Amino acid sequence: MASDQHHGEAAEKPLTVLLYASDRGRRDNVRLALGRRIAADLPEITVLEVATQPAVLSTIEAGGIDVVILDGEAVPGGMGLCRQIKHEILEGPPVLLLAARPDDAWLATWALADAIVAYPVDPVRLPTALADLVRRSIAAAPSAQP
Incomplete structure (x- = not known):
């Protein structure tokens, strides 16, 4: 029942998604594809958009990114x-990589990505992949400590 309790707690607050792309158009496409909720069984999402590497790192280090x-x-x-995130940030959030070429799958493995989705952004495939990643993350999380 602990996982149900954890899932219930997660359902009460929005999931925070950190989106990094140096191109504003790319960020807009991803945000639109995600919508407000990536799956019926998960809470709504809040998307924080950043355009620089230092902003990604400082935002993750500040905490609260799902x-x-x-x-x-x-x-x-x-x-x-x-x-860099996987090697330098202890217990960092799961990472989904967007890749333009099918040949980039091996690079995503090298990068230690938790999931990969190919461009162009598909409004069905991207939210589904992200929802699967969030569910795996919730299932792998230790039970809440008293």
Whole structure:
């Protein structure tokens, strides 16, 4: 029942999604594809948009981020940034990478990404992949401590 309690707590507050892309148009496309809720069984989302690597790192380090979406084509690249997050931030949030080329899947593995979605952004595939990642993260989280 602890997982039900944890899920109930998660349902009360919005999920915070950190979205990194150096291109504003790309951020707009992703935000529109995600909508306000990525799945019926998950809470609404709040999207925090950032355009720089330092903003990504400082926002994650400040806490409160449930999941991160990184643009693999951003400058600097989301792939290297993902690897940096995984190596430098203890218990950081799960990361979904957006990749322009199918051949980038191996780079996403190198970057230690938790999920990868290909461009162009698909308004069905992206929210589904993000929802799956959030559910896995919730299931893997330790039970709330008393």
